[in-house]
Amino acid sequence: MQAYRGWILVFGLAFVISLLSEFALNAYLQQILFFIAINIMLSTSLNLVNGFCGQFSLGHAGFMAVGAYTGAVVSLYFQPFPWAYPIYVVAGGIAAAIAGFLVGMPSLRLRGDYLAIVTLGFGEIIRVILLNLDIVGGARGLYGIPGETGALACFHVFAWSGATVLLLWRLVHSSYGRAFMSVREDEVASECMGINTTRVKVSAFVISSFFAGCAGALFAQTTNSLNPASFQFIKSVDAVIMVVLGGMGSLTGSVLGAVIVTILPEALRPLQEWTGVDIRMVIYSLALIMLMIWRPTGLLGTKEWTSIWRKRAAPS
């Protein structure tokens, strides 16, 4: 029963959100909603590596790009049956996971900040390759990528997003999750307690890449076009900001971070029209600086919504 309750919650929420979006939102707001869902996938999956495993990956946009282009190409050249969108998403995820394995295997054997440098390089390499690869459109990008529209699209995207959070939540609350966190806390002690730290780090990285790839494929389906410019370094930084903002090591924090980072620039748009200057980025950066001063662990720290809720509900 417990195994199904999560899925009922995920599909139920996705259903409610898609109904709401269909009747209450215009196309612009719907697009923002899609980006929120996709960014939730990016931030929670990145949190697995950066927050739970204590490594520092800076190339999440690269894995997203791999997933996006793979999903798009598969959907353009191979359509087994009419509504095969989940298959394209999985294809994108698998391609990104393979890329994650190839990047992670050599760099995660080492301790320290090597991963940050390698992933930073990887993200740029992928972007430059895509820029020069004619079969995926090069700098012009890829157009006419099939994707559903309206409520159905919303349901698909949010079901994936919810599934990502649910699966990662379960993973983190398992023996494997504790192994991830032990590596973050003290790698030497973890190794001495019988944990194959290299294997643990690589598996976290591969899982994280998989979901980033899925997010990329969904991005391709909702925007129907891809361009290497969407996957610049700043996109990876955005993902890191969402994780840090929400709290490293808090999945629900990452969800919150993704929502805030997606909405804030859009919500500040009227301010820009009103003042006539692009003041959005100034406020955005100020908000981050203030957060780092007053709450350096992020909004939720390593806590989850649920644990805060439980403490309030039953003070013992």
Place this chain on the structure above:
Amino acid sequence: MLLHLKDVSIRFGGLKVIENMNMAVNSGELVGLIGPNGAGKTTAFNLITGIYKPTSGEIIFNGEKINSLKAYEIARRGVIRTFQNIRLFANLSVLENVLVTMHMGCPYGLLAAFTHGPKFTRVERESRQKAMELLEIFNLQGLAQDLAGSLPYGIQRKIEIVRALAGHPKLILLDEPAAGMNPAETAELMGLIRKIRDEFNLAVLLIEHDMKLVMGICERIVVLDHGVVIAEGLPKEIQSNTKVIEAYLGVEESA
């Protein structure tokens, strides 16, 4: 013989930290490793647990050469240690700390971790129960949900022992288990070390500066000085050994 060090040496550059160390621990035995500061005791632990690789010599555990094995492989074969400068997983709860060591015997795969099926639920419940039982031995069950890093030093040392026990070791290495404890706590700890040795049928190798503890519970003592084993024997023999007294107190200069 459970653990056997044969002519083990390690040098860092030109510095010989341990030279031709020979030592053995039998199963079920309680052995003390003592020596002045900088004698190489912790380095010996690091060699046995695979954090350092010996420059020469052989380390044999349970009939198997473990020189070139990785630290986690050695831990899985049944050698688990505690640390002199406590290395608990500070931001995890006490219970989670203990559960981490159980991960090596985790019977469910990654897929089950994603699905949280019946097997997962059962295994998780059982391992939590086992961890709680271990904590109860050290009377720590009430602190199971507290963050390990927030607890007092003496308690953290005990948690480290419980965490090591959770991995079903055949040999447990305790690096200064009584450091920072008051006499009453030390006395309690002595009882606990004996108790776990008998109950879990372990061999214990411990480094300690508290001579009351060492002389009180160790069946055999090995003395290390400047990386060389200078004496080995029963506590009584060690107490009267002139070489040991010289190593600790220095030689009186003859006029």
